[in-house]
Amino acid sequence: MAKVLIIGSGAREHAIARAFQQSPKVMAVYAAPGNDGMRREGIMTLPIVETDFSSLIVAAQKYQIDLTFVGGEVPLVNGIVDAFTAAGLLIFGPKKAAAQLEGSKAFMKKILLDHQIPTAQARTVTSLAAAQAAVQALGYPIVIKTDALAAGKGVTIHRDAQETAKFLAACYQRQEEMTLVIEEYLSGFEFSLFSLVGRNQIVHAPLAHDYKRRYDHDQGLNTGGMGAYSPVPEINSATLELTIRTLVMPTLAALQEMNTPFSGVLYTGVMLTASGPKVIEYNVRLGDPETQVVLPQLTSDFYDLISGLVTGQKVTPQWQTEKSFVGVVLTDPDYPQGVSGNYLLPDLGTDVLVDYTHSAQGQQTLLSHGGRVATVVSSGVNKKEARQTIYQTLQAADLPLAYRHDIAQTISEVTYEK
Structure with missing residues (x-):
């Protein structure tokens, strides 16, 4: 029986931990640092921050962890896989050099443009004069991205x-x-497409579509994510195959050519334009909140899948094809500008799953503790049925928390914009 360690504390990590718990081969799941909501499902939390590699390694050795899965980008970009590997510990994720695909947008963009992988035309600048010249050359609307990590909030659109x-x-x-x-x-x-890249095999998960802006109809500031649905019926199999062949595989080949081979999760953010799919961004981990609607679709053993990819064993994952999954993120009313208080998190019943992000144990209950608080997930025979279940549940709960009301509506009802 195996022991698994999840690095991170959010709803994404909660969903990952739950997927591992469902394996009959897993006897214990730990999360560092985790949150109090996870503990309600028997996930053991360790009070270690995700960038304290030495303490995480000591804990992994102490608890005899068989496999570590990294949830977020910060420890990956800072080299946690290099550190764990040097300590002889099995871990799923890219090493520091390959993780720069997310850690530096300039690094990513250079790879795409140098290898003629379809993407937006771009210029990397380091001065005001160069930035002004780039805007003049590319025209409006214009997209400006910070080079370094920005927790999903480093993109602005200007008209x-x-x-x-x-x-x-x-x-x-x-x-x-x-x-x-x-x-x-x-x-x-x-x-969004998640490609799980192992030693000898690549597994592509069901597609997802997420909503980044704070308010209904894509109004307000960019956030870390306000909801998602999966699968994505708007994308047919031919477009998916084209995306893998022209975007994903050439990028992995380019990294291999640079002596920075990739392993772990390659998250391809794709825009299906009039001229075909193009890369918007790459991330090097599972997305949040997409993970919460993608992982429940795996009907085979998650531990077998990840451990097999890490060790080079052949895996044959199975994904459901009969249902749609919708996730709605609950936030503090003042998010993303701030946090106004600690709010009661009631039991939402058995019709939905709840993956906690920021939660703290109160007296016999949970309290919100931060900006994004939880992701509520439901399923149905289609998007309409899944979203009906989730919004009826939320309305009946009369929550003090905020959320978008238009997750998984039809394309004509929502403006999709990065």
């Missing part, structure tokens, strides 16, 4: 010259040589 000039001036006032990636705007339908 007005005066506002853009003000934004760029503020950037370079804060940091004289800030690196920005300035891109042409891509329009179309956006979707």
